[in-house]
Amino acid sequence: MKAFLAFLKKEFYHIWRDPRSLLILIGMPMVQVILFGFAITNEIVDAKIAILDNSKDEVTQEISNKILSSKYFKLFEYLTDKNQIEKSFKKGKIKIAIIFENDFSQKLNRNENPQVQIIADATDPNTATTLINYVSSIVFDYQSKYLKNKSGGLNVVSKMEYNPGLKGVYLFVPGIITVILMLISAMMTSISIAREKEKGTMEILLVSPIKPLMVIVGKVVPYISLALVNAVTILLLGVFVFGLPIRGSLPVLMLEIIIFIITALGLGIFISTKVETQQNALLVSLMGLLLPTIILSGFIYPIESLPEILQYISHIIPAKWFLIILRDIMIKGTEFRFIIKETLILFGMMTFFLIISIKNYKIRLE
Amino acid sequence: MKKDSGNYIVEVENLTKKFGSFIAVDNISFKVKKGEIFGFLGANGAGKTTAMKMLTGLLNPSSGKAIVAGWNVETNPDKVKLNIGYMSQKFSLYDDLRVNENIRLYAGIYGLKRSEIKIKINKLIGELGMENLRKKLVGDLPLGWKQKLAFAISLVHEPPVVFLDEPTSGVDPITRRQFWEMIYKASSEGTTIFVTTHYLDEAEYCTRASIMVDGQIKALDTPENLKNRFEVDNMQEVFVKLARG
Numbered sequence: 001m002k003a004f005l006a007f008l009k010k011e012f013y014h015i016w017r018d019p020r021s022l023l024i025l026i027g028m029p030m031v032q033v034i035l036f037g038f039a040i041t042n043e044i045v046d047a048k049i050a051i052l053d054n055s056k057d058e059v060t061q062e063i064s065n066k067i068l069s070s071k072y073f074k075l076f077e078y079l080t081d082k083n084q085i086e087k088s089f090k091k092g093k094i095k096i097a098i099i100f101e102n103d104f105s106q107k108l109n110r111n112e113n114p115q116v117q118i119i120a121d122a123t124d125p126n127t128a129t130t131l132i133n134y135v136s137s138i139v140f141d142y143q144s145k146y147l148k149n150k151s152g153g154l155n156v157v158s159k160m161e162y163n164p165g166l167k168g169v170y171l172f173v174p175g176i177i178t179v180i181l182m183l184i185s186a187m188m189t190s191i192s193i194a195r196e197k198e199k200g201t202m203e204i205l206l207v208s209p210i211k212p213l214m215v216i217v218g219k220v221v222p223y224i225s226l227a228l229v230n231a232v233t234i235l236l237l238g239v240f241v242f243g244l245p246i247r248g249s250l251p252v253l254m255l256e257i258i259i260f261i262i263t264a265l266g267l268g269i270f271i272s273t274k275v276e277t278q279q280n281a282l283l284v285s286l287m288g289l290l291l292p293t294i295i296l297s298g299f300i301y302p303i304e305s306l307p308e309i310l311q312y313i314s315h316i317i318p319a320k321w322f323l324i325i326l327r328d329i330m331i332k333g334t335e336f337r338f339i340i341k342e343t344l345i346l347f348g349m350m351t352f353f354l355i356i357s358i359k360n361y362k363i364r365l366e
Numbered sequence: 367m368k369k370d371s372g373n374y375i376v377e378v379e380n381l382t383k384k385f386g387s388f389i390a391v392d393n394i395s396f397k398v399k400k401g402e403i404f405g406f407l408g409a410n411g412a413g414k415t416t417a418m419k420m421l422t423g424l425l426n427p428s429s430g431k432a433i434v435a436g437w438n439v440e441t442n443p444d445k446v447k448l449n450i451g452y453m454s455q456k457f458s459l460y461d462d463l464r465v466n467e468n469i470r471l472y473a474g475i476y477g478l479k480r481s482e483i484k485i486k487i488n489k490l491i492g493e494l495g496m497e498n499l500r501k502k503l504v505g506d507l508p509l510g511w512k513q514k515l516a517f518a519i520s521l522v523h524e525p526p527v528v529f530l531d532e533p534t535s536g537v538d539p540i541t542r543r544q545f546w547e548m549i550y551k552a553s554s555e556g557t558t559i560f561v562t563t564h565y566l567d568e569a570e571y572c573t574r575a576s577i578m579v580d581g582q583i584k585a586l587d588t589p590e591n592l593k594n595r596f597e598v599d600n601m602q603e604v605f606v607k608l609a610r611g
Contacts, residue, residue, distance in 0.1 A: 006471050014462055204452060
């Protein structure tokens with residue numbers, strides 16, 4: 001125990017004595033949350049729009065007004081001719097153009113299905129899709145109200161549950177927590193163990209009476225604390241700066257976070273048993289852990305939109321399950337009993353990675 | 367069970383290590399007397415490091431037996447670890463820890479009491495003449511100082527035997543000379559020194575020296591006897607004669 005405490009103290013020295021890394025470790029998560037929260041957002045505000053209204057009657061006027069009065073669009077110009085559309089796009093001035101055909105309201109009255117054409121600049125497909133959805137929903141909205149006044153007809157009422165404001169932060173904060181925890185826990189432990197190997201101090205430790213398990217635990221404890229500090233910082237930022245809710249149980253949330261941290265630490269130790277230098281440790285963690293965590297976890301790209309093969313691969317990415325759990329607890333306020341499956345999967349992964357990493361670490365001694 | 371080892375601190379019998387079909391250490395047997403400076407010589411790749419790793423518990427022997435400080439390295443590695451000191455050729459210390467913190471760390475790892483550690487730190491730093499460097503980070507020390515500190519730390523728990531793996535590689539002749547004075551001092555205080563080196567002039571400083579070639583010990587005697595036996599003036603030539611077969 002005394003040996004362990006001496007070792008643990010040394011680990012904290014390593015962290016404190018490296019202010020640059022410490023600054024990155026503590027500062028990076030905050031910068032990321034703020035960047036993602038403020039700068040990178042899915043919401044589109046004031047997209048420039050051009051309208052070509054060939055009928056100029058009360059219906060097209062009303063639809064145009066509805067579109068322009070929403071915060072999403074800002075009128076760039078009214079067009080008078082089809083040929084102007086191309087030019088307007090080319091100049092990069094507008095993101096979307098709307099064309100109403102002739103005699104719009106008469107056709108509507110005669111049930112002839114007049115056409116509204118929406119043309120979007122798809123150089124950025126995500127923005128284009130979003131804008132088209134905005135316009136379509138406004139048009140449908142008008143249509144359903146119009147039909148309701150005339151006769152019966154269908155009426156669609158939609159509600160964006162859990163995130164009525166469609167805030168991007170709801171999506172990003174859990175994602176950033178996932179990435180940061182993976183980064184700190186796995187990358188930093190693997191680098192820190194690889195450093196001992198590279199400098200030759202691992203050899204001295206192996207010859208000394210300190211137990212290998214104690215070495216691993218000693219490596220892991222400082223990073224668990226650091227990762228927890230980070231998780232709490234990000235949560236606080238999310239809640240108090242961006243108004244993110246934590247609707248579910250906080251203790252359950254913390255428990256899940258700890259399970260995920262230990263999973264990542266297990267991965268980090270596993271990586272360190274396979275590499276000899278800090279550089280390799282860094283490279284393997286970045287390529288092997290960070291990229292899949294970002295791409296295959298559902299953080300940035302919805303898993304449903306991935307190619308089928310990647311969807312299968314995403315099942316073995318711990319971050320995917322953790323992200324589901326995080327979003328469920330924080331945004332939906334899901335009770336623990338509904339996320340037992342995901343928790344068990346994550347717990348299984350944690351156990352698996354811990355066992356193989358400790359096993360591999362021991363084999364190196366023989 | 368602890369074996370009463372009589373006059374010997376290291377006893378090796380038919381020790382062999384195979385990696386696949388490659389035999390790194392081939393059936394070696396030797397004994398190291400208590401208190402002597404035992405030189406373990408050989409070219410790079412002769413098997414010194416592998417043999418040393420087996421004696422320090424880093425590697426398991428493929429066959430044969432080794433008793434170190436009275437304990438079998440295979441069956442009681444933990445006991446062996448408590449009773450040996452080890453210094454690697456990289457003088458591995460923690461660069462981002464201060465001199466006193468490095469000593470405290472290893473003293474702690476070897477289970478010294480808090481009060482003992484304090485006394486030990488002061489004693490070691492005094493003996494090394496490092497009072498002014500006490501609070502300095504080890505990474506800022508010149509190589510020679512690191513080497514001395516690494517040696518002192520390998521003795522922090524006062525082990526009966528200390529293993530030095532090429533302890534003088536990469537340092538200048540004067541520092542090497544000073545280092546050997548430290549070795550003599552430790553030896554005079556009763557610590558057995560087991561040292562590998564490829565500086566053959568250093569073999570002259572040993573009480574006895576063994577020379578390993580291709581995994582086998584080809585000669586083991588006092589430097590004086592070895593030189594007489596091969597009818598040469600220095601250990602360098604003894605080595606060349608042996609290595610050529």
